[in-house]
Amino acid sequence: MLNHWIGEEDEENGIKLLLKTSELKKVKTSKFTAFIGHHRIFGRFLVFDEGKRKTIQICENFDFYSEMFHVPMCAHPNPQYVLIIGGGDGSTLREILKHNPQKVVLCEIDKEVVNVGLHYLQTYKNALQNERVQFVFMDGATYVKETNEKFDVIICDVTDIYPGEPAGSLGTSQFLKNVKKTLRNNGIFCIQSGSPIFHKDIVRNLYSLTKKTFKYSFVYASVVPFYPGGIWSFIICSDNLDPRIPRKTFIGKFYSPEIHKVVFVLPPFLKRLLENQ
């Protein structure tokens, strides 16, 4: 049995997180190369090679990253209309559908990502084929600017929100204003904001912008076993509801109503990072 090692390779931050896999599929698209492996503990996993770095996108087991989107879904008392920006592989969608919403719009700029999920990741295929899901293949910033639909929860699950990168337009105050007008009453917005160790500027700048746009804006942080640094940050916002309070009971592998409350208790290094603005 051949054993390959593949995973995160981040030259800039000087960190590699490699997983051993006995099988490896390689899918070339116009924009990136996707590798699909199987790790004996993390299960099926997906790596994107975009040239300058390789990134672990998702693992099907211990997926505490996607589970952190139960925070917005449970902060809202009854989320029926959900917009996911990014997340084309279907991993976040899989978690969102557990709340049985009426409709989910998945706005993904890159159709090829959805194809990878559909063809190579069985766990996510079922989510991607759910009849309540509507796909829109366009830039999320343009979608929230132009749409007339309104949502209870808007989730921004994109990896390249760093300035100058493809989804850089999602880290602007104009985007946040458009998100705001696309939220229904009691609407909640949640965006992944990177590693507080490796992407300090992202979380700091995004938090600064969201604070100016929404009445409630909080950073929360959690363990993500397959992301380098092991800790990941998210920002959650609302004009009506304090999102630190769970309003529904949901138990995942990592998420619970108790965990919902404690992810908002930030360690001193992260508190200081957010205060120094």
Add this chain to the structure above:
Amino acid sequence: MLNHWIGEEDEENGIKLLLKTSELKKVKTSKFTAFIGHHRIFGRFLVFDEGKRKTIQICENFDFYSEMFHVPMCAHPNPQYVLIIGGGDGSTLREILKHNPQKVVLCEIDKEVVNVGLHYLQTYKNALQNERVQFVFMDGATYVKETNEKFDVIICDVTDIYPGEPAGSLGTSQFLKNVKKTLRNNGIFCIQSGSPIFHKDIVRNLYSLTKKTFKYSFVYASVVPFYPGGIWSFIICSDNLDPRIPRKTFIGKFYSPEIHKVVFVLPPFLKRLLENQ
């Protein structure tokens, strides 16, 4: 400038966590090879190569592992006499000394580990040379069996507590009984219990044993950025004090009185692991 990649290489669990370093010192001892590198974010770090696997022992920045021993130090109202079993590199000692105890006994089976800390890790050298520290070079299980000294806090910071490994004697009920008789009134015992993802049996078995030995016994878990899986578990025990309550105020980079309370809120996967016994 040469760039080396070195770090955790765990074939059995199929995971590697490698850090980039521009300098690399290699120290051969009778039992292991130590590598000392410098990562631009994690700072100076230490890797042990014991043949079958390479393990990242410690990084001087973002050392949330050692900071988790502020939990026993702050659960005790006034810890003056402290025993550390293992931890010869001085990283845990550095944190313990911040509480200004009268005396710390460091019981390390391997003098070579202390020599690595003294000669190659400036941050820990100062701690290892502190005049309040007394070294005992012997097996921790033998030490607690034979000593007449008593301690306010006993910390067990050893990596190879897995059955059949060198420190396997530290995972037995006989060891725990000897720990108990070595604690002063209001004494607290704390032991690192591995990754709840990769070392499920360790945390489950140790927790089962400590529950039978102490009135209070709790598992807590935290992010450790430089350990694979990103989440690490600890067990804390006492016969007199509920250790979930911080009795002193201390602020670290990761630890705070608020964090002290929330590390005891366990995610469902870990709760289930501990219940299935």
